[in-house]
Amino acid sequence: MRGVLRPQWRSHTKTQDxxxxxxxxxxxxxxxxxxxxxxxxxxxxxxGGYKFRRQHPIGPYIVDFCCLKKRLVIExxxxxxxxxxxxxxxxxEFLQARGYRVMRVWDNEALTNADGVLEKVLEILEEKPLxxxxxxxxxxxxxxxRT
Numbered sequence: 001m002r003g004v005l006r007p008q009w010r011s012h013t014k015t016q017d018x019x020x021x022x023x024x025x026x027x028x029x030x031x032x033x034x035x036x037x038x039x040x041x042x043x044x045x046x047x048g049g050y051k052f053r054r055q056h057p058i059g060p061y062i063v064d065f066c067c068l069k070k071r072l073v074i075e076x077x078x079x080x081x082x083x084x085x086x087x088x089x090x091x092x093e094f095l096q097a098r099g100y101r102v103m104r105v106w107d108n109e110a111l112t113n114a115d116g117v118l119e120k121v122l123e124i125l126e127e128k129p130l131x132x133x134x135x136x137x138x139x140x141x142x143x144x145x146r147t
Contacts, residue, residue, distance in 0.1 A: 033107075
């Protein structure tokens with residue numbers, strides 16, 4: 001693939017991409033109770049008709065759940081995440097820089113308050129994106145006078 005520009009984060013090779021897909025496949029086979037329960041609620045377009053993927057690779061990371069259409073990532077965090085705050089922050093910043101919204105949910109909340117979490121997910125999915133007016137357009141039907 002000579003002459004093709006790749007995004008900066010994409011400094012890894014095709015072999016590494018294949019390894020990431022294999023790792024994602026492996027994670028889909030060995031998931032936590034919280035991931036299992038939450039996936040049963042998200043799958044088959046159960047939430048507002050939105051399609052989710054599980055253990056989906058995005059760049060150098062594998063996210064727990066992702067709605068590509070709405071660019072929403074849901075991460076279920078267990079107790080081990082209390083020790084990896086810096087890594088989680090870096091990961092979130094990477095995803096946000098690529099236009100994803102990241103929702104973090106503690107495992108125990110996903111297990112004990114799944115309905116409440118799903119309501120919040122649906123609320124985020126159905127939010128209208130914030131659109132700002134062009135600085136050159138005043139909204140009054142004509143361009144601003146530049147003289």
